[in-house]
Amino acid sequence: MMELRHNPITDEWVLVSSDRQKRPVQPSTNTCPLCPGGAEFDRNYDLAVFDNRFPSLEIDAPDVERPTDKTFKNDPSFGKCEVVMYTSNHNSSMSRMPIGQIEKLVYVWEDRTRELAKEKRVKYIYPFENRGKEVGATLSHPHGQLYAFPFIPKRVQAMIEAEKKYHQEHEKCVICDIVESELKVHERIVYEGNHFVAVTPYFSSFPYEVHIYPKRHISFFMDMMPQEKFDLAVVLKIITSKYDSLFDEEFPYMMTIFQSPVNPIMKDFHFHIEFYPPKRDKNKVKWMASVETGTWTFINPSTPSEVAMQLRNALYVV
Amino acid sequence: MKILDHDIKIGDISKNHENLKISANVAQDNGFKAEFSLKNLSNTSNFVEEMELGEFDSSESLFMNNFQSWGLCTFVKPEKIFASISNMKSQLGFMATPIPEEFKNGIVSDYFIATDKEFAGFLSSEAVHPYFLWQNGIIKIKVYVGKELKPGEKIELGTLWFSQYESLEETLNEYAKRVADLNQPKTGKPVFGWSSWYHYYLDISQESFIKEMELSKTLNLNYELFQLDDGYEADIGDWLETNEKFSNGLEFLAKKVRENEMIAGIWTAPFSVSESSKLFKEHSDWVVKNENDDPLLAYKNWNKKIYALDTTNPDAQRWLENIFSALKDYGFDFFKIDFLFAAMILGKRYLNVTPVEAYRMGIETIRKAVGESHILGCGAPLLPSVGYVDSMRIGADTAPYWNDADLGKPNAKYSIRNALTRNFMNDVWWTNDPDCVMARSNDTELNRDERMVNVYTSALLNGHFLESDKLSVLSKDDVCFLKSALNFRSGISHVKFIDTERYVILSKKTINGDLISFVNLSDSLWNVKIENFSNLLNEKIDGFFVSYPSMKEANLFDSQSVNPHSILMVLHRGKRKVVREDEKKKDGRDFHYYGSDES
Numbered sequence: 001m002m003e004l005r006h007n008p009i010t011d012e013w014v015l016v017s018s019d020r021q022k023r024p025v026q027p028s029t030n031t032c033p034l035c036p037g038g039a040e041f042d043r044n045y046d047l048a049v050f051d052n053r054f055p056s057l058e059i060d061a062p063d064v065e066r067p068t069d070k071t072f073k074n075d076p077s078f079g080k081c082e083v084v085m086y087t088s089n090h091n092s093s094m095s096r097m098p099i100g101q102i103e104k105l106v107y108v109w110e111d112r113t114r115e116l117a118k119e120k121r122v123k124y125i126y127p128f129e130n131r132g133k134e135v136g137a138t139l140s141h142p143h144g145q146l147y148a149f150p151f152i153p154k155r156v157q158a159m160i161e162a163e164k165k166y167h168q169e170h171e172k173c174v175i176c177d178i179v180e181s182e183l184k185v186h187e188r189i190v191y192e193g194n195h196f197v198a199v200t201p202y203f204s205s206f207p208y209e210v211h212i213y214p215k216r217h218i219s220f221f222m223d224m225m226p227q228e229k230f231d232l233a234v235v236l237k238i239i240t241s242k243y244d245s246l247f248d249e250e251f252p253y254m255m256t257i258f259q260s261p262v263n264p265i266m267k268d269f270h271f272h273i274e275f276y277p278p279k280r281d282k283n284k285v286k287w288m289a290s291v292e293t294g295t296w297t298f299i300n301p302s303t304p305s306e307v308a309m310q311l312r313n314a315l316y317v318v
Numbered sequence: 319m320k321i322l323d324h325d326i327k328i329g330d331i332s333k334n335h336e337n338l339k340i341s342a343n344v345a346q347d348n349g350f351k352a353e354f355s356l357k358n359l360s361n362t363s364n365f366v367e368e369m370e371l372g373e374f375d376s377s378e379s380l381f382m383n384n385f386q387s388w389g390l391c392t393f394v395k396p397e398k399i400f401a402s403i404s405n406m407k408s409q410l411g412f413m414a415t416p417i418p419e420e421f422k423n424g425i426v427s428d429y430f431i432a433t434d435k436e437f438a439g440f441l442s443s444e445a446v447h448p449y450f451l452w453q454n455g456i457i458k459i460k461v462y463v464g465k466e467l468k469p470g471e472k473i474e475l476g477t478l479w480f481s482q483y484e485s486l487e488e489t490l491n492e493y494a495k496r497v498a499d500l501n502q503p504k505t506g507k508p509v510f511g512w513s514s515w516y517h518y519y520l521d522i523s524q525e526s527f528i529k530e531m532e533l534s535k536t537l538n539l540n541y542e543l544f545q546l547d548d549g550y551e552a553d554i555g556d557w558l559e560t561n562e563k564f565s566n567g568l569e570f571l572a573k574k575v576r577e578n579e580m581i582a583g584i585w586t587a588p589f590s591v592s593e594s595s596k597l598f599k600e601h602s603d604w605v606v607k608n609e610n611d612d613p614l615l616a617y618k619n620w621n622k623k624i625y626a627l628d629t630t631n632p633d634a635q636r637w638l639e640n641i642f643s644a645l646k647d648y649g650f651d652f653f654k655i656d657f658l659f660a661a662m663i664l665g666k667r668y669l670n671v672t673p674v675e676a677y678r679m680g681i682e683t684i685r686k687a688v689g690e691s692h693i694l695g696c697g698a699p700l701l702p703s704v705g706y707v708d709s710m711r712i713g714a715d716t717a718p719y720w721n722d723a724d725l726g727k728p729n730a731k732y733s734i735r736n737a738l739t740r741n742f743m744n745d746v747w748w749t750n751d752p753d754c755v756m757a758r759s760n761d762t763e764l765n766r767d768e769r770m771v772n773v774y775t776s777a778l779l780n781g782h783f784l785e786s787d788k789l790s791v792l793s794k795d796d797v798c799f800l801k802s803a804l805n806f807r808s809g810i811s812h813v814k815f816i817d818t819e820r821y822v823i824l825s826k827k828t829i830n831g832d833l834i835s836f837v838n839l840s841d842s843l844w845n846v847k848i849e850n851f852s853n854l855l856n857e858k859i860d861g862f863f864v865s866y867p868s869m870k871e872a873n874l875f876d877s878q879s880v881n882p883h884s885i886l887m888v889l890h891r892g893k894r895k896v897v898r899e900d901e902k903k904k905d906g907r908d909f910h911y912y913g914s915d916e917s
């Protein structure tokens with residue numbers, strides 16, 4: 001069974017997808033399905049994008065049986081769930097990939113956004129990566145995913161409204177202001193590139209949370225100049241390499257990429273990337289528990305400026 | 319330009335000299351190509367030494383080359399250095415030249431030479447040793463033969479290519495290609511490896527070697543090769559017998575390396591026989607002799623007299639073949655063979671062959687024994703080795719200190735200088751070995767800039783990349799420094815000579831993409847503008863420049879300063895061409911493959 005169900009208590013959409021129970025787990029042998037010659041690929045590739053074998057959203061979504069009671073609302077689970085292969089090299093990762101490979105990935109994200117936006121029913125395109133078993137990644141081969149939603153997800157909607165509110169008060173874009181302030185106070189900057197800046201936000205929810213903001217107000221991958229795409233690749237490489245060197249291990253994280261909604265686009269939206277690592281320390285995991293999940297309120301046990309210093313001093317390979 | 323006392327002309331030229339006839343066939347070939355041969359016209363045998371084939375005018379500065387791995391290849395002002403070199407002539411042994419006598423007469427450049435407008439180079443050294451002798455403003459074209467010619471016997475003296483040039487760098491590339499066309503070498507793949515030499519030197523032990531190998535795994539360094547250098551053997555010549563530091567022997571070590579999924583490499587000096595070795599005690603007749611039939615000193619090292627193996631002696635050949643067959647059977651697959659010049663010294667051998675022929679017999683014997691395994695030549699005569707070795711050391715030993723005289727002794731500066739000036743040989747004659755890199759920040763006199771020259775220049779030139787550190791003393795920063803340098807391998811680089819101490823490297827398709835690098839070996843600041851070299855760069859859509867490692871955008875027109883003893887690297891980027899190929903699978907799923915014209 002596969003459909004969208006509306007939660008009238010919170011006004012959120014839920015992707016109901018009971019087929020996903022059959023998802024693969026990390027195989028114990030070296031038969032990676034994502035390697036060239038593995039279950040998904042009968043050919044070699046450099047970068048690749050493909051429809052998830054177990055999607056929660058699909059273009060040819062099955063028709064839904066409407067609920068008989070008017071309290072409840074559902075919809076076909078229209079959209080796309082794509083897997084984004086960063087490289088054919090199984091033992092790589094964003095932190096170990098050459099900058100040029102990450103740069104190509106940026107072009108791929110751009111191309112996916114442009115392509116998927118052509119379908120007018122797609123409202124939000126969301127690339128992300130789950131890295132490490134701590135965040136439920138089942139395959140270690142370097143890859144990310146991308147969801148094309150038929151609605152604007154709740155938290156993105158919250159960003160849009162917060163931005164509107166901020167704009168009314170300050171007559172400026174909220175992230176443009178954050179960038180200006182962070183560059184001015186210089187306390188929480190982890191790495192400053194030519195066009196992007198990585199900070200541990202003043203308001204971090206996770207101890208090792210890092211946001212990457214473009215210094216210029218841009219809304220999409222499509223707005224980026226070649227210099228900006230390259231610089232974003234550099235900043236992604238340096239941040240993930242620093243993460244790995246923090247505890248000398250593969251650092252788990254959720255990487256989330258926020259761009260403007262599509263159909264219609266919102267030029268006021270300021271593109272950015274957020275990293276949420278689940279770690280509090282080398283051997284401590286920060287769980288999403290009752291407070292975080294139930295109230296959307298986070299308890300951050302560390303000081304962002306101190307984490308920024310720790311990450312600034314972390315060495316990296318470039 | 320004169321060939322055999324005649325002004326150069328197309329066709330046959332000959333000259334008689336004391337019952338010897340030298341002939342030349344001259345043809346036009348983007349300049350001239352002259353094939354020389356020599357015939358003994360008398361009815362008695364005749365031991366032939368050096369022969370003069372022609373001459374041309376020198377310029378104030380010459381681009382000169384020494385015959386072997388460690389020797390210099392650079393611009394020199396012969397007038398200036400003649401005095402100092404002739405003072406040293408008593409010290410000049412076979413390590414410096416196969417023909418020490420000639421240094422009394424002038425300055426020698428082996429195999430090739432360039433004036434400020436003309437280039438001359440021999441395309442092979444199969445039987446004789448070709449060289450150029452500068453003498454009072456004249457360059458003499460010469461060969462050394464070194465064997466007895468029977469009555470009527472004729473030998474080939476090789477082919478000289480002579481050309482006027484506009485770009486020396488392009489002419490060197492053309493020369494390299496001509497040599498390769500004639501000798502048909504197959505070039506191998508450069509490797510990333512670890513060598514025991516530049517930290518442990520002779521103190522390497524079995525335990526240290528294994529410990530380093532284990533640590534390399536922990537540090538995720540992913541070496542392809544782990545190479546044992548000098549220090550394991552019982553004596554120079556007694557290669558299969560280990561000293562007390564290697565109690566389990568060589569086979570045990572080779573197996574250990576292979577268990578760690580790396581190529582096992584081993585150093586030997588196969589044409590060298592120490593006075594104290596068992597080999598010499600048992601077979602003193604297997605070494606090259608002087609006129610009195612006494613063993614002839616090839617060179618001194620390890621505080622010992624070293625004699626040269628007579629590679630023409632069938633018993634010595636069988637011994638040599640057995641040594642390398644045994645090492646190969648142990649599991650070694652990479653052979654660094656050192657002090658190879660020893661096989662080419664002038665002296666008496668079992669067979670009446672020239673020193674060059676003797677050398678080639680020796681290296682051919684090793685090749686036969688190791689088959690397809692990798693051979694890295696070192697301390698080797700360059701031109702006669704083309705086609706026999708997979709890779710070749712092309713400069714002096716490096717060192718954890720910057721500077722020494724430019725005499726082929728260990729030092730970081732001139733070692734890397736040769737990697738730059740002899741880069742034209744890389745991937746054409748063989749894979750160049752610029753000697754080891756050292757990433758360490760302690761236990762070295764090199765500062766960060768100098769280490770960067772050592773490590774990054776080697777990576778950029780994309781010959782072998784052999785690291786030689788004690789891995790446990792590397793700081794985390796040193797490891798990042800080394801791993802970052804690996805991102806500049808796998809490219810194709812061309813070197814432009816600015817002067818003897820300043821070079822520009824143009825690299826394409828390294829792991830980190832295209833870049834231009836400025837190497838300043840001098841003691842003074844160098845101001846550069848990328849704009850001045852923009853004609854050498856690839857066209858790029860929306861091109862831009864980014865300095866490395868700062869990653870700050872750089873301007874084509876800005877003047878940037880390159881510190882003394884440093885390398886300035888600027889990435890050349892542009893809009894990427896990423897192409898997509900769509901595929902619909904049978905199950906209805908969409909697949910999109912993305913690729914690009916460059917990595």
Ligand SMILES: [Zn+2]
Nearest residue numbers: 032035090141
């Ligand atoms: Zn894989």
Ligand SMILES: [Zn+2]
Nearest residue numbers: 173176217270
């Ligand atoms: Zn903005």
